[in-house]
């Protein structure tokens with residue numbers, strides 16, 4: 001899936017579906033996140049086609065983009081959800097999700113989050129340590145319920161991605177060492193408040209090849225066979241998320257490229273009774289969104305040219321955090337302006353506050369730029385750093401545009417803050 005078909009130029013003006021972006025900037029201001037509903041649907045459809053006719057569940061990785069409108073769209077399309085906090089559980093329930101399609105991942109689940117998820121009746125806890133298993137058993141017992149358990153195992157495979165988004169290596173904080181998993185399953189089996197339902201892994205993000213998944217799958221299947229020999233049977237196998245998208249020239253696999261060999265391997269090893277779960281985040285939303293920003297100033301120094309824009313690292317953190325590359329395109333083509341090489345930077349007082357480096361752009365002060373592939377880990381990572389209200393978000397559907405989150409106001413910035421009373425001065 002590429003951005004091209006949903007964010008394309010008509011008569012020299014970039015559109016989101018059928019709406020010219022300058023119109024949205026006029027109506028809602030900048031910086032502005034703009035999502036295409038058709039792009040969300042197309043990304044979903046690729047997964048839906050790949051699982052058609054199989055016992056499989058696609059659980060959208062909520063943290064990639066957790067706006068209620070996005071969650072609601074996926075809920076209506078039939079998605080399950082992969083959550084990593086009590087806040088995300090509340091969001092997916094507010095979006096109308098069935099708890100029976102919710103899996104709960106994360107290394108640091110707090111007691112209140114476990115209680116909340118048990119009370120809701122979620123599909124499964126993806127347990128990441130012996131200590132968590134113990135806490136989960138205690139709380140379930142106290143509540144008089146059984147907790148559905150999957151162990152997130154760490155298969156120790158290299159996903160060949162950025163170190164910050166690689167999660168399946170031994171040295172990562174995630175999951176249980178796959179060799180220690182059988183002992184933990186035995187422990188779980190002994191506990192009346194635990195119900196073993198599956199196994200899962202999540203080896204990283206922005207993965208652009210299939211082989212790391214298949215390496216992990218092979219290790220998981222061997223684990224599953226060993227458990228079956230001991231009479232521990234699982235109902236599902238969850239391979240996590242992580243499928244990459246095209247930011248620049250990547251050629252990420254299609255969901256079917258991943259799922260076909262997975263179903264084939266299950267069949268071959270006589271494990272086709274297992275439900276297959278995936279937890280894609282980025283690949284469902286990444287290329288369905290752009291960040292629209294306006295050039296405030298062009299600044300030329302001896303060594304570099306800067307396009308200083310009104311979006312910053314607080315709006316889109318990925319470049320500062322991972323040195324991530326995002327395409328930057330002017331919203332209106334300027335035939336009379338000669339392209340120059342710019343660093344696209346924000347107004348924040350950090351040298352790490354850049355959005356793109358060394359891009360040839362034909363632009364003038366006041367122009368609009370679209371930062372591409374910003375639908376995943378964009379708004380969901382946004383902060384108010386430098387007391388900048390978070391951007392608005394708009395969902396476009398053909399010729400319609402819904403404001404799905406208004407721009408925060410200056411008042412919102414400190415409305416929750418309290419100054420201590422000064423009348424109790426100590427003498």
Ligand SMILES: *Cc1c(COP(=O)(O)O)cnc(C)c1O
Nearest residue numbers: 061105205241242279280281282
């Ligand atoms: C973040 C995360 C996902 C989604 O990852 P993507 O790379 O966005 O597909 C899925 N599962 C778990 C456990 C995660 O932490």
